[in-house]
Amino acid sequence: MSEESDVKLDLQNESATENPSEKPLSKNQLKKLEKRRMWLETKSERKAKEKLKRKLKIQHARETGQDLGPSRKLLKSLKMTESTCKLKVCFDLSLADVMMPPEFSKTFKQLHRCYSINRRAPAPLQLYITGYSDATKQAMSKMSGCFNWDLNFNPQHHTDIFDKDTIIYLTSDSPNVIESLDYDKVYIIGALVDHNRLKNICYENAQQDGVGHARLPLDLYFKFKTRKVLTIDQVYLIFLRLSEGRSWAEAVMDTVPKRKGVELLEQVDGALDNSSSDVIADCVIENAASPKSDESAIIDA
Numbered sequence: 456m457s458e459e460s461d462v463k464l465d466l467q468n469e470s471a472t473e474n475p476s477e478k479p480l481s482k483n484q485l486k487k488l489e490k491r492r493m494w495l496e497t498k499s500e501r502k503a504k505e506k507l508k509r510k511l512k513i514q515h516a517r518e519t520g521q522d523l524g525p526s527r528k529l530l531k532s533l534k535m536t537e538s539t540c541k542l543k544v545c546f547d548l549s550l551a552d553v554m555m556p557p558e559f560s561k562t563f564k565q566l567h568r569c570y571s572i573n574r575r576a577p578a579p580l581q582l583y584i585t586g587y588s589d590a591t592k593q594a595m596s597k598m599s600g601c602f603n604w605d606l607n608f609n610p611q612h613h614t615d616i617f618d619k620d621t622i623i624y625l626t627s628d629s630p631n632v633i634e635s636l637d638y639d640k641v642y643i644i645g646a647l648v649d650h651n652r653l654k655n656i657c658y659e660n661a662q663q664d665g666v667g668h669a670r671l672p673l674d675l676y677f678k679f680k681t682r683k684v685l686t687i688d689q690v691y692l693i694f695l696r697l698s699e700g701r702s703w704a705e706a707v708m709d710t711v712p713k714r715k716g717v718e719l720l721e722q723v724d725g726a727l728d729n730s731s732s733d734v735i736a737d738c739v740i741e742n743a744a745s746p747k748s749d750e751s752a753i754i755d756a
């Protein structure tokens with residue numbers, strides 16, 4: 456996608472030079488274009504360096520007797536569908552068109568990270584990637600052979616795949632709060648990197664689609680110095696950790712980077728409970744406020 460857009464900009468610039476009636480690119484755009492061109496030119500060199508770095512790291516780990524994790528051969532023989540964990544998490548790629556090329560690239564990297572972690576997890580989640588257009592599919596194929604990944608790919612929108620009653624769209628803008636995991640639901644993560652440009656986009660889409668939505672209970676259990684919007688891979692990791700029977704406190708504190716300035720609120724029941732591993736129907740607190748401002752949040756199934 457990024458290379459395509461570069462070509463587009465290139466053509467735009469060339470045609471502007473040939474045809475003075477078309478608006479030429481600004482200095483800023485040209486600078487960005489040049490930076491991008493340089494980045495692309497040095498791409499293979501950077502890849503080779505990274506490969507060597509990885510090789511040396513593995514060599515060092517072998518020599519020092521460190522655990523290298525499961526071998527490639529073993530990983531190949533493990534299938535997601537055979538996992539003991541049946542929790543469904545779906546990445547919604549239908550928002551790809553609203554992203555700038557670098558944002559899309561970051562989104563893809565985060566999805567890649569989720570997949571790598573899931574593949575190595577003792578009990579992987581049941582992952583889905585849905586709602587991608589032909590252009591997005593092409594862009595993803597160019598970036599890697601991701602369509603060979605052992606997860607469920609489906610270009611259809613999640614509302615055409617799952618029963619609407621089972622869908623919970625995760626978004627920090629929802630007034631509802633998720634309390635514990637419900638294995639009968641499918642949790643949708645917006646595959647979106649927007650640097651806070653598009654507040655409410657997922658919440659509004661979920662409302663329009665008539666599906667359930669909820670935010671993580673971050674304000675119930677934690678103090679944050681920054682915004683409580685997490686990245687795609689952080690949300691995935693929290694779900695993986697909850698599915699492994701860890702508490703919200705453990706799952707969030709082990710996932711969210713220190714720079715977010717997250718601290719556990721003292722004496723809040725639930726944060727330290729291991730209730731997340733239970734299959735609980737009453738999983739969403741509707742219209743919940745922070746416990747400090749409203750003690751009477753209704754628990755509703």
Ligand SMILES: C[S@@+](CC[C@H](N)C(=O)[O-])C[C@H]1O[C@@H](n2cnc3c(N)ncnc32)[C@H](O)[C@@H]1O
Pocket residue numbers: 624625626627628643644645646647648649651652653654655656657658669670671673683684685686687690
């Ligand atoms: C970078 S966020 C995208 C923010 C976007 N502006 C939105 O409307 O949600 C990527 C995705 O992570 C999930 N997410 C991030 N923080 C969350 C939170 N506090 N509660 C629930 N889901 C969250 C959502 O699924 C969101 O779509």
